[in-house]
Every structure is written in C-alpha cells, then in structure tokens.
Amino acid sequence: MAMLIESLEIQNFRLFRHVKLNKLSPMMVVVGGNGTGKSTLFDVFNFLKDALTQNVATAVHRRGGFKELVSRGERGPITLTVKFRESGGRLATYVLKIANENGKPVVEREILKFRRGNLGKPWHFIDFSRGQGTAITNEVAYGVEGAIEERKEYVLDDPSILAIKGLGQFREFRIVADFRSLIENWYISDFHIAEARPSIDAGEAEHLSSRGDNVAQVAYYLYEHHPAQFTKILEAMKARVPGVTDVEAKPTEDGRLVLRFQDGSFKDPFIARYVSDGTIKMFAYLVMLFDPKPFPLLAIEEPENQLYPDLMIELLEEFRSYSDRGGQVFISTHSPDLVNACKPDEVFWLVKENGFTDIRRASDDPLLNSLFEQGDLLGALWKQGLFTGAHPR
Template identity: 55%
Template sequence: MRIESLRLKNYKSFRDAEMNAIPPLAVIVGANGTGKTTLFGAFGFLKDCLIFNVSKALQARGGFRELLSRGVGSDACVEIEIKFRLEISGVERLVTYSVSIGEEKGRAVVRREILRYKRGRHGQPFHFLDFRAGSGYAINNEEDFKSDEELEREEQKVAPDTLAISGLGQFERFKAANAFRQLIENWHVSDFHIDQARGSKDAVGMDEHLSASGDNLQLVARNIYENHPKVFQAILQSMQKRVPGISTVTPKLTDDGRLLLQFKDGAFTDPFIDRYVSDGTIKMFAYLVLLHDPTPHPLLCVEEPENQLYPSLLGELAEEFRAYAQRGGQVLVSTHSPDFLNALEVDEVFWLSKRQGYTHIHRAREDAQIAAYMADGDQLGYLWKQGFFAGADPQ
C-alpha cells in the first residue's frame, strides 16, 4: 500500500496544493517558512483525528482558526484528500479518501468524509463510505463485484467531530476503511531529540518501533539485538563504515534495572556509555535503528536528517532511506542539504515556494531545464545552489 497523491485545501499556508505520483522516496526542499513542516504536520493532524477526535486534534494546534488558511471565509472548510494504492479482490486499485472539516457555532464538525474507488475499468468511482456531519453509510460487502444491487449499505451514526473510519476501520469487513485506518495508525512522523535519546531508561518492556522523539532508543535497540541479530549486525556494519573507531554497540542492563547503550571504540578497552558519545554518533545510530526496523512503517516522515551529521555521510543516508522505501515503507524527507540532494534522482525531489502568502508545490522532473541538466549528468544539490529551483530560496 502506497500513497499516490496528497491534496491540501485551506490548510494553513496550503490554499490549494497537490503532490501527484508520489514516489517511494520523496524529498522536499524549500526556504524556511515555505511549509515543509506544515506539509508533514498534515499527516500528524489526520492521525490525531483518528486516534482521538477532530476537536482534540484541533485543540492541540490552536483551534480551527489557526489551521484554516488566512484570507478565506469563516465558513470555509479544511480539506485533505489522499489517494493510495491497495489490492482488493486480487486487483490493485486507486482508493481515494477525502475529509472536509469545518466549524459550526464554535464546534468542529466533519462536514463530509468519503472513501471511494472504481470497481471496474470504467465508470465513476463508487463510494464505499460516505458520511455527512456524523450520519452516513459504509458498504460491508465491498468485495462482492457482481452488481450494485447486491452491495449492502450499513447505516451508521458517529459524533459530528469524529471520523467514521475511526470506528468502522476497526472491522475487517470494511476492507478499504480498515486498510486506511491501519495506514494512518502506523505512519511515523519523526521529531527526533538527541537529549531524549541519551541516558539510561527503565528496562521494563521491549519496544518494537522507535518513538517520534527517539526516547526509547535503548529499548528498541535491545529488541533488535535479542530478537533480530542479523538486523543488528547490519546496523553495526553500517555504523563501522560511517563513524570512525566504532566497533560495537551493546544494550547494557545495569544492576538497578536500567538500560543503556555502550559504544566501543576499537582503540580503547573500556566502552563509552551513550551520555558521552557525540551528537552525530547518537543520531546516526538512531537513524540506522529506525531504517532497519524489521517491520517498516507504511509512511515515514523525517525533517532535516542532515543536522549533526557530517556532509559526506548524507549520500549514504539517502541510500538508507531509499532501501527502507524499497522494503515497503514509503519515505518523505525535508532537507536543506545540497549533499543529500546530490544523492537523489530527479523524480524523487519536490520543492516549495510561496506566493502572496500561499505555498505552491513544484516537481523537479517537471522543470524542463532541471530535467535536461540531470540528463546530462548534473546533480540536484548543485542545481539547487545555483538557483534553478525557482522560489525555493529566501527572497
């Protein structure tokens, strides 16, 4: 399952913008304030709407008026549309999910929520889920493709500020809704903090996935170390290539029941605990743990991975992101690094620009000049520094 396109309307600086034909690895560049963080934030917003409800998701972001684009009418809606590919009845189909969120008498309301896809080669997409302000229906036998008359509509009611897929997506009989709910629940927007990743942690439990902040790095490393030794060995081999002197990394259980990481420098007998290794070493290890996850997230969003890392490492890190995507986890990355861009293909890069306060999305492969230079063997990072990404630089 892979996201094919994303459209944002009236969402902060995105008055009406769309990313189409999103590749497995998509990298976004742009000046500060053009909307890179806002773009990634849309995924986090939708996830919070699902896990909690729309009211709580809006409250965490300052309310509906803070999410709504400046300059639009107060009766306007925030709209998010995602198209993703999903195999249904042995056929890969392009499924569209769209949600329109407004405000009535100071309260958030889901004005329209639709999940649709074509049942055959021809005709209009069929609505398998359609709700307005808390009332609607879902098809509970959507894999029955004999005739429209045999489809069973199940009428439902939900709270006006609740997504229908939040409840219906828990049931496997609503196949597309169930798949989309799992996609949202399991996508990962990284907000890594080195200070939270350091130090000893309570050794209770064994986490499978790295948290957004990285504060459970020790627990995830121990899980891979004990249950996926070949994967952990691959992480060590990558660390040895990227960080001079590092020979081993070992999750260590202390006498008082805490867990920490020990980094062994081949030149010394005694290992260092993670509190005393460099920021770059911690961050590289955390990225390798994230990108070698035995069960990749369906969507991984990472902002500015180049921070604290030596420039020559960024090309190899780009390859790690691409390998993760090839294993089944789609990746979106924002960056300010020409070195990172130099490792990318022309169809993997988008850039953002701002005109009259609103964000616009451009694609490198659709710019004839950039495409021609790349065909002649140039690199995207150099082209960006030379100003070929119109509007991507501070004005």
C-alpha cells in the first residue's frame, strides 16, 4: 500500500501544544535554532512506531513518563492525527489520543478511517477507547456502490495496546494490517559512525538498520542480489569522495565481514576503521538511498554532519530521487548549503514563542516565494534572517 503523509497534527506533545502541517510534499526539510523542537518533531514518528511495535505505556515511559511528555501546563490528552493519501486517491486518517489514567498511560481514543474522494463518507475501520471498541468486518465491500459497513465489538488485552497492532495480526483485517505494516516499516535514523566501522558477523541484511551497524551486511547483500544498484552506489562514491575507486564487503577467515575501501593512489585497500567519518557516512547513506525497496518514510536528522559542504546539493538530490521512488523523506538540518537545493514547498522552519513551538512553511511566505522566483536560494535567504523567528535571539 503506497501512501504518503498528507498532513500531521500534533497536540500537547512536549513543545508542540498545537501545530498542524498541511499538504506535505514527498520531501520535507526542517530548520530552526537549537531547542526549538526539531528532534521532538522527528520523535513523533518514533513515538508512533514505538507505541505500535511495543505499546503506548512503554513508548511514554521511554520518554520520561506522561508528565514529561505532555506539554507544560496541559493535562492532555496527547493527540496525534496523521492523514495519508494513497496513490489511488483514498484518504486515510489515523487519530491517536493518549491520556493519563490513575498514573498509567492509556489509549483514550484510536480511530482509523478511510474515505474515497473529497466528499465520500468515511468508514471507521477501527474505533477504540481504553482497550475496547469496534472494527469493520466486511472490508472487501469498501468502495462498492451502496455498501454498508458491518461492525463487531472487540476487547484487547491491555488499554495501552493499539488496535492496529491487535487486530492487524488477522487476515480479515487486511486494511488495518496494511496500515500497521506501513508504520512498522518507517525508518528513523539513529546513525552512529562508530558502529558502522567494526567487522560484523558474516551474512546478509536487506535493509540498513537505524544505527547503521549492519552496513557491511547490506553492502554484501546488494552486491550479491542487486548488482545494478551496487554499481550505482560505487559510481556515486567515486563522484563524491576523492580517490575512492571501489568498495567491497570482504569475508574474513574467522567468519566476519569487513568493509574495504580502495583508494586509486594505493595498492592495498583501507578497511573501514581507517577511513574518514565522512567516507563511512556517505557510503552508509548511499546504501540506504539505493535500497531496491524504499522505506515508506525516511527520517534523517542533520545529514550534513561529517560531510563536506559542497556535497549537500548532490546529497539532497539523492534524497529527492528516493522520494520520487516512493519513500517520503523528512530531514532536519543546520546546513544552508543543503537548504539551497530545496524548493519553497519543501522547507519548514520552527519558531519558539512563550515556551511553545510553531511551524512555518517557506511557500506560505510571499516575500520568500518572490525572492526564490527571482533566483535567490533559500539557504542564503535563511542566513540573511528572512526566515522570521528562525534565528536564536
């Protein structure tokens, strides 16, 4: 099920007392000063994924408990509303409300509804509160002219378990299961260069882990099963990292894999622990971006770290190409060079006022739009202070 996030509404989640992002493009780049909430915005995706793969109580406790997660001065509920648009045109809305009940986080309300077209009446495929609710049992009839939804009541084992997790395990709830799979396959990067350097147990891995510790296994998998994609990675590395002519994931005698980088100036290759941070990071990003099966959502914080500024425009084009293949991309950055490669509808900035954060979009600002159309680059306009409220005071 190919779906893109069309809008995101956040209420009472830390710095975001109430913000809404509408008409999101396939690629979104967020800028803002330290402490304005860039990491918090990205944690919304991580929170939803944690709540699904574990449960709401665990996701809340991992963030210090309900009192630390809810916006200051607010009692809740914490509400996240995500609207997705299928390639076929159907609009899906997922609403999750989390309350604090007797000191324990519970799902106050969870709704997954679909509608066809802008005027069609939505079908609530699930509608749950505190571990019990109803679900549609005749999914196959959805979209059929004159069809009426049929519902049945269900009870979950725990009021902090999401219904999309509980019911998404069963075949009769195909749409719920597809939606569950969509969120489970979000990729929120927590890349650590130190973990990408050591040798690793031999074997294959189809996708890069969030921490990047299996990059050698993924490189080996691509080399063996997707040689055309691996060749593209090598060509991109040659263009972006001076001297690199080849990269291989080499099995060792003790049954491990090491990454080896060949520099054209030297006879013997360098193993990963001896090459620069930027080289390792660029290779890991390319392995991720040339994945034959893009993640439905890719969230990356500050990809510019350890990379040469002149590479930012090319790297952003790789992210944009990834989004064109079906994986929606969210990026936070402090790099004007990266923002220089963006369009107004792709750039958002965070403004913190009176302890809470608001989100603004470059395409909504008439002056920025006019200057961009005249040839100015958005990163340069940001440095000039024209992103009102984006600079620390």
